[in-house]
Amino acid sequence: MNKQEIDANQWVDRYGDLMYRYTLVRVRDQGAAEEIVQVTFLAALQATHTYAGRSSEKSWLFGILKHKILDHFREIKKNRTFDLSPDDDQDPCEYDSMGHWKKMPKDWRLDPEKSAENQELTEKLVLCLDDLSDKFRQIFVLKEIDGVSSEQICNEFNIKPTNLWVILHRTRNQLKNCLEIHWFDGKKQE
Amino acid sequence: MEKMMNSLLSWLNLTCEDTSPLISEMMDHRVSFIKGLKIKIHLAMCEVCLYYKEQLGIIRNLSQNLGREDFPVNINATLPAESKEKIKKMIEANK
Structure with a gap:
């Protein structure tokens, strides 16, 4: 059997930056991201006997990393609520008395299916994510970046389903406004 | 008859403010048939909300x-x- 060997001496050079970037998308704090990467390597060292060689060393390490990021979110949850609270921002989109948009959404002239690879837009999205409140950012990351189900998010982070829809709607609106200002309006002037 | 038609139309007719959270909600779970119909009717008449729906789709694909x-x-x-x-x-x- 051609079992893949683990080479812990090479881990940091081979995967350190990749894992750090992956974590930074999910956890905006650089210090916390560094710590999560460190904790992941330590956990991996202690778990080398569980490495079956079925997956690549890289995906095995990323599997551990994903758990550690989720643990980080759980740790935050201990100290404060993830559910909607009165001090959360209002809907960032405003409407007039007739229920019309005050600032109308514009035609971004992009095919939603083909837009995923748009590097420039993705970079702006990363910046816009950092403008979100911690709570909204974390919920958005779990739901839309990591694809965790609504049920799991509600159960694990004690959020009422109806409040989760409100949080996601406000977060999407904030991101949409941010992208409109920093990407779409900027492009028009070019 | 006309009165009935008008009240039916106003019941089916959502504002943009009503539709926007529903468009977002639709991305997260199935909505009822009636809700879905109301959204479709609004989107057929409102180009701006259609742009909004596309924008949310773009944000979702980028995020994934x-x-x-x-x-x-x-x-x-x-x-x-x-x-x-x-x-x-x-x-x-x-x-």
């Missing part, structure tokens, strides 16, 4: 792609050198 392990974003972000040294020492000590 951003979640990939090898996505080349933050390409300039590297694990700080002192952190790397610290982790290497830790690995050496715990092998």
Whole structure:
């Protein structure tokens, strides 16, 4: 059997930056991201006997990393609520008395299916994510970046389903406004 | 008859303010048939809300792609050198 060997001496050079970037998308704090990467390597060292060689060393390490990021979110949850609270921002989109948009959404002239690879837009999205409140950012990351189900998010982070829809709607609106200002309006002037 | 038609139309007719949260909600779970019908009717008449729906779709696709392990974003972000040294020492000590 051609079992893949683990080479812990090479881990940091081979995967350190990749894992750090992956974590930074999910956890905006650089210090916390560094710590999560460190904790992941330590956990991996202690778990080398569980490495079956079925997956690549890289995906095995990323599997551990994903758990550690989720643990980080759980740790935050201990100290404060993830559910909607009165001090959360209002809907960032405003409407007039007739229920019309005050600032109308514009035609971004992009095919939603083909837009995923748009590097420039993705970079702006990363910046816009950092403008979100911690709570909204974390919920958005779990739901839309990591694809965790609504049920799991509600159960694990004690959020009422109806409040989760409100949080996601406000977060999407904030991101949409941010992208409109920093990407779409900027492009028009070019 | 006309009165009935008008009240039916006003019942079916959502404002943009009503529709916007429903468009978002639709991305997260199935909505009832009636709700779905109301959204469709509004979207057939309102180009602006259609743009909004597209924008949310674009944000979703970008986010999913951003979640990939090898996505080349933050390409300039590297694990700080002192952190790397610290982790290497830790690995050496715990092998």
